[in-house]
Every structure is written in C-alpha cells, then in structure tokens.
Amino acid sequence: MAEKTHKKRIINLLPNRNDTLLNQFLSWSLSVGRLLVIITETLALSVFLYRFTLDMQIVDLHDKIKNESIIVNNFKDGEVIYRNLQSRLSSARQYDASDDHVVILLKDIIELGKNKITFNNISVTNDAVDIQAQAQSAGLLSLFTQALKNYPAIQGISINRVESKTSSSTIIVSITAQLKDIPKTQPATTNNNQTP
Numbered sequence: 001m002a003e004k005t006h007k008k009r010i011i012n013l014l015p016n017r018n019d020t021l022l023n024q025f026l027s028w029s030l031s032v033g034r035l036l037v038i039i040t041e042t043l044a045l046s047v048f049l050y051r052f053t054l055d056m057q058i059v060d061l062h063d064k065i066k067n068e069s070i071i072v073n074n075f076k077d078g079e080v081i082y083r084n085l086q087s088r089l090s091s092a093r094q095y096d097a098s099d100d101h102v103v104i105l106l107k108d109i110i111e112l113g114k115n116k117i118t119f120n121n122i123s124v125t126n127d128a129v130d131i132q133a134q135a136q137s138a139g140l141l142s143l144f145t146q147a148l149k150n151y152p153a154i155q156g157i158s159i160n161r162v163e164s165k166t167s168s169s170t171i172i173v174s175i176t177a178q179l180k181d182i183p184k185t186q187p188a189t190t191n192n193n194q195t196p
Contacts, residue, residue: 007015019070034167044156062099079174082096086191102124105124105129105153105179106122106124108151109120109122109129109131109148109151109177112144112147112148112151113133113147115143116135116140116141116143116144116175117133117134117135117140117144118133118134118135119131119132120132120133120134120172127179128174128176128177128178128179128180129154129176129177130174130176131173131175131176131177132172132173132174132175133172133173133175134170134171134172134173135170135171135173136170136171137171138171141171141173145157145159145175148175148177151177152180153179153180154177154178154179154180155178155179155180156177156178157175157176157177157178158175158176159173159174159175160174160175161173161174162174
C-alpha cells in the first residue's frame, strides 16, 4: 500500500512579528477610526441632550413673557394716565416759560401807545401781533407806528385797515406787527377798550 502523505496545514493565531508597513497602517487607521466614531457619537449625544435643555429654557422664557405681559397689561391704564399727565405738564412748562415773554410784549406795546392811542384789541400769535386801535389824530398814530417799528422784537409792521370817523373825529386802524423770534405760544388776547 502506498502511503499517503498528508501535508499539514499550519494555522498561526499569534500576530506576525514581522508586520509589513501596510498592516501597521491599516491597524492604526482602524484604531483611529474607532476613536473618531466614538468622539462623533459622544458629540452628537451631547448636542442632542443640550437641545432638550434649550427647549426647556425656551418654554420657561415663553411662560415668563406671558406672565409679565399680563402684569404690563394690568398697568396699561395707569401708564396712559401717567403719559397724558406728563404731556400736559410738559405743555404747561412750555407755556409757563413763554407766557412771561408774551406778557412783557403786551405790556411794552401798551406802554408804546400810552397817551397816543386807545387799544380795542391786541392778540399775539406765534409770529405776529394784531392790533386794533383808535387815535385822535394821524400824528399820534404815526408816533405809535414809528415807536412800534423801533421795538426790538418786531421785524416789520403793516397797516391793514384805516378808517376815519368824522362823527367822533377818530381814526380806527388795524396793524399787524411781524415778530422776529418768539417762543411757541397760544394766542394771547386782550380785548378791552382801555385808554392808557
């Protein structure tokens, strides 16, 4: 009988001591790849958990805004009253500061017409003074208009209407004096027949 010769196969489970460069590179890249996968998964999980905390903060902020908007709405009527009061106080301060100027202007104009003319009506607006007066003669009226023209706050004057009443021997005149700069005021009017 012929002897059968069997070739024995050798299986080596121990790592090869003389690794090639390719085997070392593949081993290194697998270990680095595993590390990258672990880091990426950890990062994704932490971002996912952080998203839940952000969602909770957003819900809390919405609740806080809702609660505070209820408080603001409760004070809404009081704020409207407060703002209205502030606006009226500001207007009062503005008129209070400019009233002195109007009073001084009226007083000076009346002083200019003293012993010359009789004022029927004087009204002061933002940019002009309207005067309705009467005089006994054209000379007295001319003296008043010249004094009015020389007044520092007046830029120029125009005589709108002149009427002569022969029955009472008076001249009725309407004069508009343009002001240079006067603070914004409500029209101030004196309407009384006064003879200075």
